Amino acid sequence: MSIALTEASLSPNALTVLKRRYLKRDREGQILESPQDMFRRVAEAVAGAEAHFEGGRDMETLAEEFYRLMAGLEFLPNSPTLMNAGRELGQLSACFVLPVDDSMESIFEAIKQTALIHKSGGGTGFSFSRIRPANDVVLSTKGISSGPISFMKVFDAATETIKQGGTRRGANMAILRVDHPDIMDFIMAKHDQKVLTNFNLSVGLTEDFMRAVEEGLEYDLTNPRTGEPVKKMDARKVFDRIVEMAWTNGEPGIIFLDRLNRDNPTPQVGEIEATNPCGEQPLLPYESCNLGSINLVRLVGADGTLDWDKLRRIVTLAVRFLDNVIEINRYPLPEIGEMTRANRKIGLGVMGWADLLIRLELPYNSAAALELADRLMATITETARDASRQLAVERGPFPNFAGSRYQQRGEAPLRNATCTTIAPTGTISIIANASSGIEPIFAVSYVRQVLDNDQLVEVHPLFEELARQEGFYSPELMKRIAEHGGVQDLAEVPEAIRRLFVTAHDITPEDHIRMQAAFQRHTDNAVSKTVNFPNDATREEVAEVYRLAYQQGCKGVTIYRDGSRDLQVLSVGKPPADAAAPALPVEAGKAGRKRERPRALAGKTYQMTTGCGPLYVTINQDSSGLFELFTTMGKAGGCAASQCEAIGRLVSLAWRSGVQARQTIKQLIGITCHKPAGFGDNRVTSCADAVARAIQMHMLAESDGDPSLLFVNSGGACPECGGPVEHEGGCCVCHACGYSECA
Incomplete structure (x- = not known):
């Protein structure tokens, strides 16, 4: 029996996102399907992959199961699958990694391939570590090389051109090894925030480098053209420069390359050098990521406890769903299709983690929450691997299983080289009306600009539910919370509820890292997580978080210091005296309709x-x-x-x-x-x-240079709707309309 999904089942924000970005339209832009139709379209297309296998499941029955999974908002695949499954484009992957070798032919071939991927709606990751450094010899022309950063600017310009052509925004990740001779220029590349605007940057750190930092030693910079050391650098000086730039504007992030390759399931195929734009999916050249997320808040039963059996059923069905997506996907390049089908990596993750903790009455920054994270992710990965092994029995293992780490360890064959990833869920968490990924809640309450009213106060549904139950709800209080940025200092809110409703800016950076590490311990790929700092955080506090991430076994870190980017507002307090650019106020009281001009102004x-x-x-x-x-x-x-x-x-x-x-x-x-x-x-x-x-x-x-009283969030105003924007998983996301700078 079908779930009777109606628009009333979805939040207003979910409907806004679906209508703007997901539902099928005709040539005149008229919407042709309802959300129910969309989920039905995707379910039938993905179930259709069963026809590719002898003895596949009944497609009609499976399509109904997939439909109920999505329409019940228990699981959602990544955005391209929702948008394109069952449609002409048929490109269902969100992110890709392309190789960039040290030749003009390889570089400009990668630029062409990037354009084709962005045209299809995907994002791209690159390692520029193989390109010879600036001022190195070019034997074919007797000249000197311009270095990797100059070519990154060409990639950036190509992305900008495609974006201006009216397609979905393309996002890129650039990684450079810490032992590349141009590493200091790379670290400083976005000191001018008007360059490389279509790139996220991450430095690829090695175990040798981190040991040199700990011991105060120098390390070698190596020319990738020759493989020979060319000079030595003080490791702490380089580390401090990374910290300085991250403190200044949030970039570059860091990736621990040796850890990515420690968990590379197919080292016989190649070395992992890059990730997707948000950093959670390490990929070999020409691989694509195929992601989906379980809505954890839907696992709370009527008795207020987590339903572990339901979780296992959802995981098992979701693994089949994601493997089917690989089968029906129309890849933008034949090389991508070949490599993706050879390893069949999937990345099953979660969203609604913060909401789940609130339902279970566990503060995000508590030992009990960390223990639950450990058990939860262990269960998901264990169940996902069991489901993948069963699919291997039905359909055969992934083709590169021979020689893989699994075979070397004598493990039973799997259908998928990796099974789990924690991604920033962005817009799909808006559709599911859930908190994003494993992030703390975005806000307890915030103000959203709408067309027919001046402002609309949005309140976290669980907070409003508890406020009404406990008898302290009032519209005035909700507006005060929106202006205040949280509830920690409001005596009107009971202390027990304040402890539950901690936002990303209420918990310490160390708590962010410990939560990331708890999930990473049981995740095949990596974990996307933004570590939030208050504006007055010091550089040493950022450095300490980087060291803690290394000690705790994380695979990468993205940090954001509140208000540290140009033209972005601060949540509280005055702009620092050494801020790169002044913060600007959000005007109150604006409506969507044109105001009439008075006689005098x-x-x-x-x-x-x-x-x-x-x-x-x-x-x-x-x-x-x-x-x-x-x-x-x-x-x-x-x-x-x-x-x-x-x-x-x-x-x-x-x-x-x-x-x-x-x-x-x-x-x-x-x-x-x-x-x-x-x-x-x-x-x-x-x-x-x-x-x-x-x-x-x-x-x-x-504003007398003190616009802080008018600020409503820490990420700036959405360029599409003017609503609040938050940094999540290395991206800026608007929870009002679904805009994301990485999609």
Whole structure:
């Protein structure tokens, strides 16, 4: 019997995400299917793989089981499977790793293949460690090489071009070994946050390097072209530079390469050098990742305990589902199809971990939560491997099983080289109305901008349920919580409930790492997790977390210090004196409809120096915030003046229609023309850039340099809906509309 999934079964945010990103549309953009239709489409397509195997299960019966699994929001596959299964494109994988060897032919072949993958909606990971360093000899031309970072910029430009072409945003991961001669330049590559904007960066650390850090020793930098050492570096100096940049803006992350290869199930096929863009899926060249996640909160029974038998049933069915996806997938390159089918890696993970702990009345930062994490993930991986062994009996083991670590250890054949991964679940956790991956809850309450109202206060459903039960619920309190950022300092909330509802910024960085390590101990691949730091965290605290991650057996670490990136808001407190760029306030009271202009408005005029001459920018505002913008272009006329007037009109219309001023700054700042003006921090790259800087100056002036009382989150405003954005698993995710910078 089918589950009668209706729109009422889904949260408003889930419906928003599904309608914007997942449901099938016609050529005119009209939605052609309901969420129920989508789950039915995916279930039937994936069950259809049974026809590929002699003695496969009855497809109609299995399709119904798959449908109930997804429609009951107990398990969801990665986004491309939901979007494309049963449709013409048929590309069902989220992420890929491509090889980049030390030749012009290999580099530009990888760029072409990257374009094809991004066109199909996937993300890509690369190791640039094989490329010879900058200023090395190029024998074929008698010249010198430009080094890996110069080629990374070519990949970045190609990604930007494809993104501008209107397809889903492509994301990249770049990894460079810590013993590459260009490692210091790589670490500093995103010091200018306007470069490599389509890349996440991670340094590939080795065991030898970490020992040198611990002992205060030097280590060798090796030219990949010759395999010979070229110089020595102080390991602590390099480590400190990684820490410094991570403290400054969250990048680069770190990956422990030797640990990835310790758990590489097929070393006879190749060495693992790279991961997918969020770092949780180590892959060989030309492999793709095929992920899905179990919604843990759906495992709590009527008696308030975790149903372990239900968990095992879901895991077993999900493993068959993911193996079937490999079978029906239409891969963007033949090499990817060949390598993926040879190893048949799947990555079954979880979401709703924080919600589960709340249901079980276990604080996230407690010893009991760590014990449960250990038992839970051990059960999932053990059950997944049992299911994979059963599939190997039915369908045969993965082709590279011969020579694999499993065969070397005398283990029974498996259908899949890996079975489990903890991924950042991003948009699928919004669909499931669950917390993301194994992260703490995003927020107890936050403010969401909507089209028909000024603001809508979103409250965590479990908190609202408990607040009503305990009798302390009120709309006013929920709004205060949204403005406050949490409940830890609110006496109106009972202490026992405060202990349960800790957010990512309430727990210590050490607690983040210990939770990551607890899951990593029983995960085949890796664990995606962001370690959150308050804005006033020190560099030594970041360094200590890196050392703890190494000691606890993690495979990589991503950190984010609150408010450390340009044009991103702080959750509490004033901007630090040495911040790279001032934080900007979120305007309160804006509605989605156009505001009527009153007869008189107050404002200020700013003189900006541009390559076309002096530009005067006048900004007026009303009681709800910025209202309109006018420009006057000195003595210049023609195109410069007319284009500035056009910018002013469009910015004014956007503000009157409810668009955040922060979003207009983001669209205009950094635009370049052939007549820049000024130098250093005062450099203005175009008239549009000058307008953005004037808006920025005005907002800071109006907030007296202390905009913290207006902040609602730590990740900035969503570029699509203006809602709150949070850093999760190495990505920025909007929980209001489903936007993700990695998808």
